[in-house]
Amino acid sequence: MTANGEPALSIQGLYKLFADDGSGLQMALEGLSKDVIQERTGAVVGLRDVNIEIVRGELFVVMGLSGCGKSTLVRCINRLIEPSVGQVWLNGREITAMREDELREARRNDLAMVFQHFGLMPHRNVLDNVALPLEVAGITKPARRERAATALELVGLGEWGGSMPNQLSGGMKQRVGLARGLAMETPVLLMDEPFSALDPVIRRDLQDELLALQEAVQKTIVFITHDLNEAVRVGDRIAIMRDGEIVQVGAPNDVVLNPADSFVREFTQDVRLHGMVTAASIMDSSEEALAGQTDDRYVVLEDAVLDELVPAGLSATQPLQVVNRAGALVGVIPLERLARAMVSDEAAVAATAEGEPAA
Amino acid sequence: MTANGEPALSIQGLYKLFADDGSGLQMALEGLSKDVIQERTGAVVGLRDVNIEIVRGELFVVMGLSGCGKSTLVRCINRLIEPSVGQVWLNGREITAMREDELREARRNDLAMVFQHFGLMPHRNVLDNVALPLEVAGITKPARRERAATALELVGLGEWGGSMPNQLSGGMKQRVGLARGLAMETPVLLMDEPFSALDPVIRRDLQDELLALQEAVQKTIVFITHDLNEAVRVGDRIAIMRDGEIVQVGAPNDVVLNPADSFVREFTQDVRLHGMVTAASIMDSSEEALAGQTDDRYVVLEDAVLDELVPAGLSATQPLQVVNRAGALVGVIPLERLARAMVSDEAAVAATAEGEPAA
Amino acid sequence: MPPAATRQLLTQLLTGRLPTGAGRWWSAPLAILLVGVLFVIAYFAIADEFPFDVGRDVGHRIDVWLDWLEDNLSPLFQAIKDVIVWFLISLEDMMLWLTWPAMIGAIALTSWLLVSFRMALFSASSLLLLATFGLWESTVETLALIIVTVTLSIMIAVPMGVWASQSDRLDAILRPILDGMQTMPSFVYLVPAIAFFSLGNTPAVLATLIYAVPPAVRLTNLGIRQLPAETLEAAESFGMTRNQMLLKVKIPLAIPTIMAGVNQTTLMALSMVVIASLVGAGGLGLDVNRALGRIEPGNGFLAGLGIVFVAIIIDRVTQALTRRQQAALGSD
Amino acid sequence: MPPAATRQLLTQLLTGRLPTGAGRWWSAPLAILLVGVLFVIAYFAIADEFPFDVGRDVGHRIDVWLDWLEDNLSPLFQAIKDVIVWFLISLEDMMLWLTWPAMIGAIALTSWLLVSFRMALFSASSLLLLATFGLWESTVETLALIIVTVTLSIMIAVPMGVWASQSDRLDAILRPILDGMQTMPSFVYLVPAIAFFSLGNTPAVLATLIYAVPPAVRLTNLGIRQLPAETLEAAESFGMTRNQMLLKVKIPLAIPTIMAGVNQTTLMALSMVVIASLVGAGGLGLDVNRALGRIEPGNGFLAGLGIVFVAIIIDRVTQALTRRQQAALGSD
Amino acid sequence: GGEEEKTTVVFSDLNWTSSEIQVRAAAYIVEHGLGYPTELVAGDTVSLFQGLINGDTQVTMEIWPAQQPWIDELEDPDTIALLGDSLDENWEGWVIPQYVKDANPGLVSVSDLPEYMDLFVTADSRGKARFIDCVPGWACEQVNGNKVVAYGLEDVLELVKPGSGAALFEDLESTYARGEAWLGYMWGPTKPTATLDLYRLEEPEWSEDCWNGDQGCAYPTSEVRIAVFHTLLEDAPDVVEFLRAWDFSADVQVQSEIWMSDNNASPDEAAIWYLKTYPDTWSAFVSSDVAEAVLEALAEES
């Protein structure tokens, strides 16, 4: 866990079954597999025994294969879908036990959501779409219009307030949905693939905006994405889901460098590791290796990343020496090991996972 | 151009204006900017003077900012939107001049499209959705069901044929749309962000499938994506659009390494270059540099990529020597130059663009 | 009996399906029992004549009950009557206070402001035409009657449709009632209505309401029910109350279908004016009735044309108002 | 005149808008001209009575024209009559050949197969109830009449609605015609219809058709027009012909709205049975008519209840058939 | 003659009680006495008149004076033949309940109406006396209109038009039951006039001149007649003969209607009751052997 504080959002033993009747739930609780349940009862397992604690100010990323239950998870948090079993707590209040009016209040003031399908109102223009939740929350007209305009500005659609949704491109619609979620200024923000339809430039801008916002107001964000680079970039922690279950939760490099199983490894294979592989993670810290080192020309810090190590390595003729902040030697990186880490992220990962030098 | 052959799809001087009346078109033809036209007449410039030739078997990628006109472009190709001005030719026949019945035939047999918004029929189950265009094309029932099932298998939804679209997750819907486009087996395939809602694992699988398919049947594909890595991975050529215009067309490394302007450079900034920067693109081929080289221990081929150069560089103590396939020395790469290329893709790109070593 | 068995086979062949209710365990035996009882009854009775007839007794008992109602609820009926009469009289007086040129001008102007210039031309020329046919006064009377009934109908029907869309239970209860309202011949309740409200406009307005309200209820209900789940889901996530959801999202989105309902209500109200004239309402319906009493289909047709013109004018204006309402609800 | 000016001001205040037609340069002067002409006429005429009345002349000319039609087109009318009578007679004969227990059984079975077991119970018990009221024969007659008219109505209305949805022009032309069909009082054309088709079921069926067809046309049209553009775009990209588009995409997607139209058509057809009885059609409508002639609202109510029951049965079965049709169109 | 050759006699089954009873009674005699198959076709006045002149029906038992204009307008007056009277002693006039008369002894004739008009004012009568007019389209509507002018009552009476005879009866009966004031047009003999105690306002005596002038005088006694389609004259002369003789007297008519109402009976039952109760009356319209045959058939009716 990278962020500190008591849990803002806590999910306990959450199950969701899509079924016409109650069939299959018992099977799910007993732990039968999704396929078996679907075959026997026709019920689809959406979520199975999900337990998450998210602290205030944390940006929590959820990843997983298409259809693994990510959207179902965030929908269960604000109860757009009623969970079959389990509890969701928000700042010490149990959402799953709220009465209708309490839930409404919570949705207005605490929980904003950005939808994968955008969910724009076709009968309202862009500005009115963004202002709608503010209207619902009872913000005065001038105030909400200003906030909506600001949010549109933020997503680069300041000029489009007067257009109707059907006049926008896919990515523009997505940004309107995003602006709407941001304009609500709730402490918790649920974002279901908010950037999926965006080009890299706008996407990077918006990631930066999000991080800046996060820096400033410390929201609690549940962020669904398919892009591991994005996840690593913005996330404080990443959860990987499969078939409705959470298979691993951890800090980005944890997940990437220490995948819990082959599924997570495959999943994280494509990430651009160079910014994440540190000297510490590939160094040889065995006694023998440390023993032979005297030449201190090629010293690197233990948290230097691959992109910093390589230039050093290129100009070196002998293994790099890794020191901690106190200046003590903690390991060495033979150049051929560095070269291997370069060409094969996977090898590096494997090496680290196995705790010994790559062959 | 990386693929050979006569153009299968040719777009000439295509303009599209979204306006209630004809206003603004003249302005667009005269070259006034999108913003100005929108401000003065309310008309939105969708496309402006687009000219493209795509050869048979080519996978042509279109990229650009959200709202720049990519979807409009592919819709104009199969005339879901009537272009305002300009022509589209398919295998020597002018689509823009076709009668309605000819156009229908062309859509059935020559032009399949995968939609950004999926475009599934909510009243048909998944299998029937995929089989629908085949039904329209007059394929017999057993044949089309088999083809549809095969296509679903291909996108990993073999089990879901009987489900209704509203029971699927966003990514699953997208894959159904994709399967439908593939099942049509047309020579030309228009794909509007076909993988945007997919997770990296499935996405990689499907990219592989697409490339394999392409290898086997040599379709002509127009492929819209926001993911430059994807573009570089699958594309034979890449076109970059801005405000309805094409600002650059070229082979992937062309576009990445020789961006036509700062816009393209910013756009391509995030791509993972290591697989694309070749020895030839960063070597110093000046007379002086070549002159001093005698030591032939550190020889690399001119088309070796960065990921191959770095290990060589790490074990070298002097500049790498670059030779062509014939074995002749064509340039050298000083190690510090290699290091620079490593740490800063952008610097490398800039260097190449300026045709001289990075400082 | 062979025919019935054949029929079952036929139906199954035709539909290619097993009974849909077959899932419940008790349905098959109960059905066999049911059919069995029918055939036993058939056996004992003469096969082609039903064994007994209690119709006239029951009918008579209803008559008695109606008399009782009349005796005991007359203050209520009087109150209803007073309200409706007050509305109608005020409206008619206002229209009569205006002379015909002012009326036509005003209607044309309203059409222009709310609908279009073409509509204004149509209103003016059709009303002038009616005036040249000597139907001006009848037209005004019908106009007043219809404005009151359509306004009341929409005020009742749209909220009711909205309400029905919120509850499957209510919908299920309401459906046969609406079917009944639309198909129970108005003649049936017109005569008791005379007993309660006397001859005149009041029973006419009430009968028209009963007949005209259902389509708008149904279509409002349908329009709201078939909205895309995704849009509603998003609205729900803002923490909208039921009312906000309806006013800001559901109703504006359902407007095209609601408008179709309002259109049907208007037309059905107008299709009742002849029947209204049977219980004493005046206007174009009375002209039709009279023309037909004299076997003058030509004159009946002219008065009928008047009804059609009034229908078109009122419909277009109502539609424009509804659209405007949508625009108002759609904007912040 | 002050009132009109006030009105204009009022309307503008109420609507907060300038005239929508104001864009066209000629509309303002033309409107002024129009209002001007009206006021000049008003000046010369006595203000509250329209200056001339040609109604009776025109009406008479229509009568003469109707006579001419009757004299010259009778073979056509005869042919229409023959077809409708053939249908009705065959159906009634078939129903009469079946005895009442078999009929009730068959209807209950159909309800079961097509709708639900509950519906079968409702059909059986409501028909039995009608039989105990002595209305069995009337019910059969009405059933036959309605099955024929509803079938014909739907066969006419749905294609017409589909057609209207394909062309804005046609839609614009059709709309006032449909308004007219729904509001022109049926009495007006019933009497000439007797001249053309004789007393009996034929004029009744035709009048019912005229009245019952419009709602299904409108709602089919609306249902198809409000489909989401994205789905249609995808279908278009497959190179569908117009017909394929309609059959495979538009109609199945529009089914909920079309069903609402079919429901309205069914109910309106049934609301016409009393009027049908005025021109010689038998059945429950006649029973209602008789009861009211005798001022026996109770009996009228019972027969009316019969109409309501028939309406509900036919409606539910039609709806189930439509849904089935949708399922069939939806699956490959 | 051979039974098979006899044509079916189609009766217009008008939808009010007197007609329903006498149509059934006459049809019973035609069928069981004269041996013609019979059929009844139901409808309203206008449709059935149209049907009669088309030949869709052949016998209409009640042609009211109100329908005289229709007959006058026929292109070929021989299309139908008017036979004898069917109902006799018909009167038309303006009536008030007797209890109103008793409470206001001064209200005797139409000329007293201005003085007593406040009795009949209602919420929707615009301050005038509510006068229930005759059914629109009937000749009496026109006549009443003329009388109002002739009596100078334009500012006294607000004419309310009932759409049908049934509506008129219902308004009268329910108002009477409540004991409120009622003023309007009525005719007799009918069940309401037979069962309710009504007072007929006095009017100037009927005269030819007045009737052809402003009609400011009482209605004449009217005749209700039987009409047949012209082919029947040749096809069934014995039926025509029988109908010429037919007479459904006021007393019999009212008694039948009251019996039917009191016994909650159908018109078929009422017709049989009439035939059984008044054999002497109807036997006079037919030959004795025909009467015999009818009585035989009646004996089998339960």
Ligand SMILES: Nc1ncnc2c1ncn2[C@@H]1O[C@H](COP(=O)(O)OP(=O)(O)OP(=O)(O)O)[C@@H](O)[C@H]1O
């Ligand atoms: N029906 C329309 N009416 C008016 N403007 C439209 C319409 N459709 C598209 N546009 C405008 O045309 C421009 C191009 O839209 P297009 O959908 O082609 O963008 P795109 O490149 O596909 O974007 P994205 O990546 O976000 O999907 C946008 O500015 C959009 O607002």
Ligand SMILES: Nc1ncnc2c1ncn2[C@@H]1O[C@H](COP(=O)(O)OP(=O)(O)OP(=O)(O)O)[C@@H](O)[C@H]1O
């Ligand atoms: N309404 C529903 N009825 C039945 N099954 C459903 C329903 N909604 C979702 N599912 C099923 O639940 C599973 C999880 O769906 P969910 O939408 O949460 O996936 P996701 O992780 O968001 O996928 P994606 O990345 O593709 O959006 C899927 O297998 C889906 O088929």
Ligand SMILES: [Mg+2]
């Ligand atoms: Mg999802």
Ligand SMILES: [Mg+2]
């Ligand atoms: Mg797009």
